[in-house]
Amino acid sequence: MRNKKKKSMPKAVVLLSGGLDSSTCLYFAKRKGFVPECLIFDYNQRHKKEVEAAKRLCRYAGCGFKVLRINLPWKGSSLLDERTGILKRPKTPTYGSAIPSTYVPGRNIIFLSYALSYAETIGAEAIFIGANAIDYSGYPDCRPEFYRSFQETASCGTKAGVEGKKIKICAPLIKKTKAQIIRLGKKLGAPFQMTWSCYVGGKSPCGKCDSCYFRAKGFRQAGIKDPALKG
Amino acid sequence: MRNKKKKSMPKAVVLLSGGLDSSTCLYFAKRKGFVPECLIFDYNQRHKKEVEAAKRLCRYAGCGFKVLRINLPWKGSSLLDERTGILKRPKTPTYGSAIPSTYVPGRNIIFLSYALSYAETIGAEAIFIGANAIDYSGYPDCRPEFYRSFQETASCGTKAGVEGKKIKICAPLIKKTKAQIIRLGKKLGAPFQMTWSCYVGGKSPCGKCDSCYFRAKGFRQAGIKDPALKG
Numbered sequence: 001m002r003n004k005k006k007k008s009m010p011k012a013v014v015l016l017s018g019g020l021d022s023s024t025c026l027y028f029a030k031r032k033g034f035v036p037e038c039l040i041f042d043y044n045q046r047h048k049k050e051v052e053a054a055k056r057l058c059r060y061a062g063c064g065f066k067v068l069r070i071n072l073p074w075k076g077s078s079l080l081d082e083r084t085g086i087l088k089r090p091k092t093p094t095y096g097s098a099i100p101s102t103y104v105p106g107r108n109i110i111f112l113s114y115a116l117s118y119a120e121t122i123g124a125e126a127i128f129i130g131a132n133a134i135d136y137s138g139y140p141d142c143r144p145e146f147y148r149s150f151q152e153t154a155s156c157g158t159k160a161g162v163e164g165k166k167i168k169i170c171a172p173l174i175k176k177t178k179a180q181i182i183r184l185g186k187k188l189g190a191p192f193q194m195t196w197s198c199y200v201g202g203k204s205p206c207g208k209c210d211s212c213y214f215r216a217k218g219f220r221q222a223g224i225k226d227p228a229l230k231g
Numbered sequence: 232m233r234n235k236k237k238k239s240m241p242k243a244v245v246l247l248s249g250g251l252d253s254s255t256c257l258y259f260a261k262r263k264g265f266v267p268e269c270l271i272f273d274y275n276q277r278h279k280k281e282v283e284a285a286k287r288l289c290r291y292a293g294c295g296f297k298v299l300r301i302n303l304p305w306k307g308s309s310l311l312d313e314r315t316g317i318l319k320r321p322k323t324p325t326y327g328s329a330i331p332s333t334y335v336p337g338r339n340i341i342f343l344s345y346a347l348s349y350a351e352t353i354g355a356e357a358i359f360i361g362a363n364a365i366d367y368s369g370y371p372d373c374r375p376e377f378y379r380s381f382q383e384t385a386s387c388g389t390k391a392g393v394e395g396k397k398i399k400i401c402a403p404l405i406k407k408t409k410a411q412i413i414r415l416g417k418k419l420g421a422p423f424q425m426t427w428s429c430y431v432g433g434k435s436p437c438g439k440c441d442s443c444y445f446r447a448k449g450f451r452q453a454g455i456k457d458p459a460l461k462g
Contacts, residue, residue, distance in 0.1 A: 066304050072345075073297050074352045099390045106348025109388050113344045114303075117337025121305045141388040149384040156380045157340050157372040159330045 011124040012170075013115045014038045016065070018053030019197045020215060021130030021173055024185030026061060028172050029128045031188055037122060038065035039115055043072060043107070047201025056194050068114060099138050102199060102210060108141035112150055112169070119167045120160045126168040134177050147171045178218025186224060193227035204230065242355040243401075244346045245269045247296070249284030250428045251446060252361030252404055255416030257292060259403050260359045262419055268353060269296035270346055274303060274338070278432025287425050299345060330369050333430060333441060339372035343381055343400070350398045351391045357399040365408050378402045409449025417455060424458035435461065 012034035016022045029036050040054040051067065058065040108131065115127045131142040140146065151169045155161035173181050185192060197215045198205035205212050205228070219226040243265035247253045260267050271285040282298065289296040339362065346358045362373040371377065382400045386392035404412050416423060428446045429436035436443050436459070450457040 068304065069302065071300065072348065073299065074349055099393070103390055104348075105351035105389060105391075106344055109344040109384065110341070110348060113337055113340040117303065117335075117341060118305055120336035140390055140393045143387070146384065146387040149380070149387045153340065153377065153380040153384045156374070157377040158336060159334055159371055162330070162371045 009033055009035045010126070011035050011037055011119075011122055012126040012128055013119045013122075013124050014063075014128045015111050015115055015130070016040050016054045016057065017130070018050035018055075018057060018195060019130075019211070020178070020185060020190075020192060020195050020218070021132055021181055022054070023057050023130075023190045023192065023195050024181050024188065025128050025130035025173060026057065026063070027185065027188035027190040029126070029170075030061070030063075034126060034128075036061070036063040036128070037118070037124065038063055039111070039118060040065055040067045041070055041111055041114075042067055043070040043104075045201075049196045049198070049201045053194055053196035057191065060191050060194060066118070070110065099140065100210060103139050106141075108139075108146070109150070112154075116154050116158060116167065120158050124167065125165075126170050128170045128172070130173050131171045132173045132176060132178070132181065134175060142174075144171070144174050147174065177221070178214050179221035182218050182222040182224055186222075195228060240264055240266045241357070242266050242268055242350075242353055243357040243359055244350045244353075244355045245294075245359045246342055246346055246361070247271050247285045247288065248361070249281035249286075249288060249426060250361075250442070251409070251416060251421075251423060251426050251449070252363055252412055253285070254288050254361075254421045254423065254426050255412050255419065256359050256361035256404060257288065257294070258416065258419035258421040260357070260401075261292065261294075265357060265359075267292070267294040267359070268349070268355065269294055270342070270349060271296055271298045272301055272342055272345075273298055274301040274335075276432075280427045280429070280432045284425055284427035288422065291422055291425060297349070301341065330371065331441060334370050337372075339370075339377070340381065343385075347385050347389060347398065351389050355398065356396075357401050359401045359403070361404050362402045363404045363407060363409070363412065365406060373405075375402070375405050378405065408452070409445050410452035413449050413453040413455055417453075426459060 012029045014026045014029050014036045016026060016038040026036055026038065038058050040051055042051050055065065112127065112129065119127050133143045147169055154169060155166055158167065160167055197211045199209040199211050200206040243260045245257045245260050245267045247257060247269040257267055257269065269289050271282055273282050286296065343358065343360065350358050364374045378400055385400060386397055391398055428442045430440040430442050431437040
């Protein structure tokens with residue numbers, strides 16, 4: 001894209017966790033002609049690896065970012081509470097029936113609400129989130145109906161919405177399998193070697209948590225080698 | 232209420248700003264038989280007077296509370312930005328046409344999202360917010376349609392909602408005039424002498440900002456003397 005076009009390009013707020021899905025989403029937004037402004041959340045996850053990965057991704061992609069520190073003074077998720085076992089992966093991850101311990105109450109609605117506030121402030125036309133309902137852990141706030149409903153709430157509750165300047169909530173990966181996301185991200189040039197997915201946050205991915213499990217399965221099904229794995 | 236009943240009483244998360252509406256809302260939730268757990272937001276308002284008022288109110292009402300510090304790294308509102316004039320009150324406050332400079336993009340959706348996270352974590356059955364669409368400043372996120380839509384989003388996006396344990400979003404003051412709210416609060420025993428409404432935050436209320444204007448008008452119309460005013 002030529003630089004002289006840049007001025008008229010619309011802005012989009014992209015929620016970036018530093019994993020496969022959100023990095024694919026970032027490159028998807030770029031391909032669609034948006035200037036991405038990323039929001040990275042530091043919400044007392046067990047480790048800072050994903051925040052660091054997200055920052056590196058932004059610098060690599062050449063886009064602006066803000067890191068928001070969110071301090072939830074309550075737990076309610078094994079992702080936030082050291083005392084809870086994080087490796088008890090439900091054997092049949094299906095939403096509605098077996099929501100895993102890593103579910104953080106209200107996480108995506110909090111993230112989206114901040115994104116909405118930011119989007120309205122900077123005049124962005126869209127919000128991108130890499131949520132995914134298939135091949136994932138069964139979080140209720142990763143389902144299409146949640147995003148459809150949030151779109152309506154966002155339009156009702158903002159000055160932009162009331163004035164007819166709808167901020168579009170985009171979850172382009174919502175119905176894709178992990179393998180499809182990986183193929184798409186590769187095609188778009190997303191730097192998967194910089195991404196971090198593991199919930200545990202050791203020197204290298206644990207290979208046992210939900211997130212490692214779905215990542216490995218996705219790369220296997222896509223027939224692509226995970227560039228973040230050494231050796 | 233006798234103590235032995237307390238164990239079976241349902242919990243409710245109450246958003247408390249320290250003003251007239253939220254304190255009336257707190258006493259309304261108590262009267263409805265809920266055990267209130269208050270959330271107070273410190274979001275870099277121009278002054279801390281309302282946060283202090285909210286904490287005093289909780290202690291007086293004998294209910295639990297948490298203060299959440301929210302750091303929005305963007306402005307977009309005269310309530311957050313010292314450089315913007317706060318006293319330019321639109322002469323005809325009507326929503327959709329004249330949204331005032333004190334509107335904070337996404338504020339109520341951020342507050343409600345935190346409340347939802349907290350409610351789900353502690354097993355609360357309801358969230359109370361003192362939002363009010365009449366006799367107020369025309370914020371889009373104070374209108375009934377916003378709360379109806381948020382209810383749907385909340386039910387879609389939480390484990391509680393998916394499992395059929397709906398967390399009810401209650402905005403009992405939404406269609407009341409300020410005078411009606413003041414009469415209701417007085418009847419319920421809300422300690423208005425402890426509340427703080429002024430946006431400016433001097434030693435005593437400025438009497439000129441939007442919030443002072445509607446407060447004074449409300450007391451006048453209710454035929455009640457404002458107990459927070461000296462003299």
